[in-house]
Structures are given as C-alpha cells and as structure tokens.
Amino acid sequence: MVDEFVYLGSLVTADNDTSREIQRRILSRNRAYFGVRRTLRSSKIRRRTKLTIYKTLIRPVILYGHESWTMLAEDQRALGVFERKVLRTIFGGVRMEDGTWRRRMNHELHQLLGGPTLVQTAKVGRLRWAGHVVRMSENNPVKMILYNDPTGIRRRGAQRARWIDQIEDDLRTLRSYRGWRRTAMNRFEWRRLLYTAETRVVYD
Incomplete structure (x- = not known):
C-alpha cells in the first residue's frame, strides 16, 4: 500500500491532489530550462528561434498530462512566474532613453509571446x-x-x-x-x- 506512485510519467496520489503533480512538473521544467538557458541568452540566436526552442523543448515537459489538472490559484501563479522568467531570459530588458534598463512588464511579455500563456494552454x-x-x-x-453522480458526504469546510x-x-x-x-x-x-x-x- 502506497500513498502515491508514478504511472505513465504522472504522479498519482491517494487524495487525487494534482497540485503535487504540477509541482513535480515545475521541478522538471526547471531542469529543462537550465539545460538550454545559455542558448536562450545567446545574442547570436534570433528571438524567434529561442521562442521555438521554448515551445518545443520546455513547454511539453511542463504541460505533460495537463488535460487532467485541477489548478489552484497558487498553481496558476507558479506557472505564470516560470513562463515570465523564461521570456525575460529570451527578450531581455528594455533600454530607456536615458541609457538605463528596466524589466519588461507582464503584458509586454505576453505580446512578445504572440500566443496563449501556459495557464491558457492548460485550460x-x-x-x-x-x-x-x-x-x-x-x-x-x-x-x-x-x-x-457519486453519493456520500463531503468534508466540512471549503471543498x-x-x-x-x-x-x-x-x-x-x-x-x-x-x-x-x-x-x-x-x-x-x-x-x-x-x-x-x-x-x-x-x-x-
């Protein structure tokens, strides 16, 4: 008897807590990201190519089995934080008129992505x-x-x-x-x- 096990690459828990599987995906995606981070930072590669690398090498690792996910607010936040980290690595900062640099805002990153975000794709x-x-x-x-339509009594408090x-x-x-x-x-x-x-x- 076990409380959890990995089946076909996904974590199955006794309480059907998919947040733990999402956290596991986050760990896997970080490994995939650090494996290509030097490439994503390279000034010799076009941004379009870097986006292709992200969408073909990193996103599939993150979204494996996403069709069955039940995402909490913190899960969606974690997915968004990671994606913006990758996009900021790809696009870098914005140079101001006075020569200083600033980080790109979330809506700017979304526009540069040119498609649905990780959370949108999962939904x-x-x-x-x-x-x-x-x-x-x-x-x-x-x-x-x-x-x-299962019968029974649900637990007290927030469901x-x-x-x-x-x-x-x-x-x-x-x-x-x-x-x-x-x-x-x-x-x-x-x-x-x-x-x-x-x-x-x-x-x-």
Missing part, C-alpha cells in the same frame, strides 16, 4: 479533452466517470476544486456555460469555442 487543453469525453460512446469508462467545476468556470468566462455538453457534440462549434479561448487576452 484550453482541458476543454479540448472535455469535448472528446462528451463525444465518446456511452459505455466508455471515461465518459461514465464524467457523468457519474476541493473539482475538474468538472473548473471546466464549467472556464466556460462561464467565455459565456458558453449553458448547454456546453450539447455544444461539444458539434466538433465545428467546439473548435470555434477553443479558438476563442486560445485567443482571449489574459495577462497572468
């Missing part, structure tokens, strides 16, 4: 997976779990965030909460919703 991945689950056959175990709750919260921000499972059955409509989620401007 869109969850929505994409939710759409796949809804379109599965009725006897598929994954879909049966999604539509299952832990559930995956489906965060899916619905994200859909509320897109004003697409009502009838979202029916919408997910239409691949074209669901892809349009995912595109809206990816292109929405959110500064972490």
Whole structure:
C-alpha cells in the first residue's frame, strides 16, 4: 500500500491532489530550462528561434498530462512566474532613453509571446479533452466517470476544486456555460469555442 506512485510519467496520489503533480512538473521544467538557458541568452540566436526552442523543448515537459489538472490559484501563479522568467531570459530588458534598463512588464511579455500563456494552454487543453469525453460512446469508462453522480458526504469546510467545476468556470468566462455538453457534440462549434479561448487576452 502506497500513498502515491508514478504511472505513465504522472504522479498519482491517494487524495487525487494534482497540485503535487504540477509541482513535480515545475521541478522538471526547471531542469529543462537550465539545460538550454545559455542558448536562450545567446545574442547570436534570433528571438524567434529561442521562442521555438521554448515551445518545443520546455513547454511539453511542463504541460505533460495537463488535460487532467485541477489548478489552484497558487498553481496558476507558479506557472505564470516560470513562463515570465523564461521570456525575460529570451527578450531581455528594455533600454530607456536615458541609457538605463528596466524589466519588461507582464503584458509586454505576453505580446512578445504572440500566443496563449501556459495557464491558457492548460485550460484550453482541458476543454479540448472535455469535448472528446462528451463525444465518446456511452459505455466508455471515461465518459461514465464524467457523468457519474457519486453519493456520500463531503468534508466540512471549503471543498476541493473539482475538474468538472473548473471546466464549467472556464466556460462561464467565455459565456458558453449553458448547454456546453450539447455544444461539444458539434466538433465545428467546439473548435470555434477553443479558438476563442486560445485567443482571449489574459495577462497572468
């Protein structure tokens, strides 16, 4: 009997605490980042190439298994802090008219990134997976779990965030909460919703 174990590269815990898996991903991504930091700082490599390195070598390490994550506020903050650290390494500071330098602001980094942030990508991945689950056959175990209505007594005090709750919260921000499972059955409509989620401007 164990309290946790690694299965297919992801940490599985007895209390289903995905924050510990996210922290584990953070440790792995730091190793990947320090492995290419010298390259990201090099003035001989174009910024576009550095961004490609980040998106192909570092991001996949971070986002492995993100479709099943239940992210707390501190998890999202940690993801944002790391991404901004990498982007500041890539783009450097801003030289002022008086010759001094300053750090780039968060919205400036987001504009230079030219795409969804880590947190946005994780949320869109969850929505994409939710759409796949809804379109599965009725006897598929994954879909049966999604539509299952367990009985019992929940613990006192604040309740832990559930995956489906965060899916619905994200859909509320897109004003697409009502009838979202029916919408997910239409691949074209669901892809349009995912595109809206990816292109929405959110500064972490």
